Amino acid sequence: MGCDLGAPVNGVLTIATTVAPITSIVANIAGGTSTLVTGIVPEGTNSHTFEPKPSDAATLESADIVFINGLVLEEPTKDLALANLKDGANVCELGTHVLPESDYIYDFSFPKEGGKPNPHLWTNPPMAKQYAQVVHDVLVRRDPANAATYDSNFTAFSAKIDALDAAMVTATATVPESQCKLVTYHDAYAYFAKHYGYTVVGALQPSSFNEPTPKEIGDLINQVKTENVKAIFGSEVFPSPILEQIGAETDVRYVDVLRDDDLIGEPGDAEHSWLGLMRFDFVTMVEALGGDASALKSLDVSDVAKDTAVYPQ
Ligand SMILES: [Zn+2]
Structure with a gap:
């Protein structure tokens, strides 16, 4: 399933x-109109196993x-929506x-046999821009009366995404090439890494979202040491x-603050946005890897x- 444009609606457009x-990206395009945008997945919860409430x-x-991410991220919410x-x-x-489909990334946390590709396209700004375009x-198409506002919002938002992308290219160029290596717990940066030239040495979270086995941990410790992460x-x-534990055993700095779908601050704060979230993650990575x-x-x-x-909390 992809996305049909659908037919124009009468009255105020209502979006879930x-x-x-994704709520933030949609809100950037819809801002300044009376279009209603309501998120379903509370921030700070595991979106990969989230079950919507009956309400x-x-x-x-x-x-x-x-609007959903798709790529098999939110099947219970999609099923409830379709019903x-x-x-x-x-x-x-x-x-x-x-x-x-030829560009789907499968990896340790999202193995091909599990049938769920890595769904985190929004941490890669050019792909987030494609979301905004759609x-x-x-x-x-659905609300032609507000087309001019949607057009100008998209133009302004695209420019901000391009600026973020360019700034990340500039910042990445200051990271020594041998240090452009990512070891993460949650595996949210596969498309990001490919775009900016980082190597994902390892992402530790198993597809079950349980803790990794001692063997998996041991293997990663060896990799962290060999690759000089x-x-x-x-x-x-x-x-x-x-x-x-891996950080302590390998004497490598451990940074525990990356976030893939929990925005910064509270609704209403200037940085409570997709742009603020990405900037936070990118600054965190670049600085921890020795860049400017x-x-x-x-x-x-x-x-x-x-x-x-509306962002449910
Ligand atoms: Zn995630």
Whole structure:
């Protein structure tokens, strides 16, 4: 399934979304109109195993469009949406729509035999821009009365994404090439790494989301030592004592604050946005790997229009 543009609706456009980064991307395109945007997945929860509450059915059945990441990330929410969609409404799978199957990345945490590709396209800015483009095209089609606002929001948001992308290229160029290596707990940076030229030496979280086995941990410790990895990155949403243990055993710096779908601060804060989240992660990585993140720090990561989306907490 990808994304049908659908038909124009009468009255105010109502949108449901899943994870907070997608809610923020949609809110950037919809800002300044009366379009309603409501997220489903609370920030700080495991979006990969999230089960919607029965009460989420009400949000889904009032939506004209349900934007999800797709790539098999949110199947329970997608199923609940499909069971409750009103006439003329549809589910738009952004990731499934923009990523050709030949570009799917499978790895340790998302093995091919599990049938779930790595779904984290939004941590790679050019792919997030493709999401924004699809959202723009759908909104213009469904709500032509606000087309001019959606157009100008997309233009302004694209420029900010391009600036973030360029700043990350600049910042990455200051990281010694031999240190452009990522060891993470949660495996959210596969497409990001490919785009910016980082090597994912390892991502430790098994596809079951249980803790890794002693053998898996031992193998990674050996790899961290052989590859001379500069830092290892934990996830704020998935605290794990194991990376800390690996850090101690290998004498490598352990940074436990990366986050893939939990925005920074609280709704209403300037950095509570996809842009703020990505900047935070990129600065964290570049600095821990010995680079200079000043190009990223000088970016304006505020939303292009006031974000009036509802973010469940
Ligand atoms: Zn994730």
